[in-house]
Amino acid sequence: MKDISTQLIHHAYQPPAGFAGVNEPVYRASTVIFPNVAALRQRDWKHRTGYTYGLHGTPTTFTLEERIATLEGGRHCTLVPSGLAAVALVNMSFLRSGDELLIPDNAYGPNKSLAENEMQAWGISHRYYDPMDPQDLSQKLSARTRLVWLEAPGSITLEFPDLPALVAVIAAHADRHPDGIVSALDNTWGAGLAFNAFALGVDVSVQALTKYPSGGADILMGSVVTRDEALHHRVLACHMRVGYGVAGNDAEAVLRGLPSIGVRYRAQDEATRALANWMQNQPAIAEVRHPALPGSPGHEAWRRDCTAAACLFSAIFKPAVSQAQIDRFCDSLQLFKLGYSWAGPMSLCVPYDVSTLRTQAWPYRGGLVRFSVGLESAADLQADLAQALAKLPGQ
Numbered sequence: 540m541k542d543i544s545t546q547l548i549h550h551a552y553q554p555p556a557g558f559a560g561v562n563e564p565v566y567r568a569s570t571v572i573f574p575n576v577a578a579l580r581q582r583d584w585k586h587r588t589g590y591t592y593g594l595h596g597t598p599t600t601f602t603l604e605e606r607i608a609t610l611e612g613g614r615h616c617t618l619v620p621s622g623l624a625a626v627a628l629v630n631m632s633f634l635r636s637g638d639e640l641l642i643p644d645n646a647y648g649p650n651k652s653l654a655e656n657e658m659q660a661w662g663i664s665h666r667y668y669d670p671m672d673p674q675d676l677s678q679k680l681s682a683r684t685r686l687v688w689l690e691a692p693g694s695i696t697l698e699f700p701d702l703p704a705l706v707a708v709i710a711a712h713a714d715r716h717p718d719g720i721v722s723a724l725d726n727t728w729g730a731g732l733a734f735n736a737f738a739l740g741v742d743v744s745v746q747a748l749t750k751y752p753s754g755g756a757d758i759l760m761g762s763v764v765t766r767d768e769a770l771h772h773r774v775l776a777c778h779m780r781v782g783y784g785v786a787g788n789d790a791e792a793v794l795r796g797l798p799s800i801g802v803r804y805r806a807q808d809e810a811t812r813a814l815a816n817w818m819q820n821q822p823a824i825a826e827v828r829h830p831a832l833p834g835s836p837g838h839e840a841w842r843r844d845c846t847a848a849a850c851l852f853s854a855i856f857k858p859a860v861s862q863a864q865i866d867r868f869c870d871s872l873q874l875f876k877l878g879y880s881w882a883g884p885m886s887l888c889v890p891y892d893v894s895t896l897r898t899q900a901w902p903y904r905g906g907l908v909r910f911s912v913g914l915e916s917a918a919d920l921q922a923d924l925a926q927a928l929a930k931l932p933g934q
């Protein structure tokens with residue numbers, strides 16, 4: 540008889556065959572056992588014909604990858620530890636020293652900061668373009684442009700771009716770089732539900748699974764989805780070299796969030812539109828940004844390309860309301876908590892100084908608050924906004 544410690548590790552237990560629960564079991568592994576040396580030499584991480592090492596995937600992460608690819612209308616998915624890691628992985632997969640990277644001026648802030656720091660230090664230059672002006676993108680593309688980021692709508696200020704027009708501009712210039720130009724969309728807002736990024740011509744779609752797919756405000760994860768196999772292999776090869784693995788339990792948590800993503804997206808969409816509409820009629824508010832509101836920048840492109848909208852709206856206050864008063868308004872809210880991220884069960888808000896976020900001039904003098912609408916009752920949320928607005932002077 541072997542020692543008890545050996546017996547505990549080499550235990551005879553096998554999971555029962557024919558145990559058909561609704562959800563698959565969770566697999567966690569760093570080591571994956573090979574039956575013999577020949578199998579160890581043959582197994583190919585690239586085509587996912589088998590398992591080689593936890594970092595390169597388990598049944599749980601492969602399942603989640605397939606479902607995210609399905610959600611987005613893509614074919615291949617690579618999981619990474621956060622939405623920001625997905626942005627970084629795309630940059631590292633496609634950009635080489637001497638290349639240039641184009642980013643919309645209203646992009647997710649950390650994407651810009653990555654370009655300004657690590658990318659710059661690695662000899663990769665960047666330029667910001669106006670996503671609402673395809674002509675501006677056309678002028679900024681050069682023979683060095685290798686990657687163009689797209690975001691729909693822009694973070695914080697929520698302008699919805701004409702994606703097919705931007706993609707057409709990129710396609711018209713693609714043969715200038717010897718390796719072509721990759722278009723990559725940050726699709727966190729659309730989540731695969733508001734529009735089909737690949738049908739609109741995008742090459743790569745990334746998502747912060749942290750937001751809608753998780754839905755719980757308690758998981759960080761990201762995904763990189765493609766339709767094209769060569770692009771996918773480029774991403775996968777880089778993924779293997781940088782060690783961006785995700786944990787089995789985290790993948791399981793996202794798998795548990797996914798079945799309700801459609802109903803959550805629609806419920807949050809409905810509540811957000813109602814609140815955005817109500818908010819734009821309040822006397823302290825100069826303008827509300829939400830792609831489904833007529834007059835919000837890019838509303839026509841949103842109406843043409845989308846069937847739904849996410850849970851975000853931004854309110855721009857009248858210049859007479861000071862930043863200190865806006866801060867007090869945010870502090871007076873009880874259901875809307877102060878915190879980053881969105882698409883979770885709890886409503887959130889954050890005040891922003893937009894002039895510090897972009898290179899283009901921002902024409903408003905009043906402050907902006909970005910709201911993320913959760914799954915609480917819309918009537919309760921409206922009452923919360925009303926009581927906090929009523930505390931502003933002159934209301």
Ligand SMILES: *Cc1c(COP(=O)(O)O)cnc(C)c1O
Nearest residue numbers: 621622623647727747749759760
């Ligand atoms: C939140 C977010 C990210 C980053 O996701 P993390 O998981 O927090 O790193 C990227 N892009 C957009 C548009 C986001 O809202």
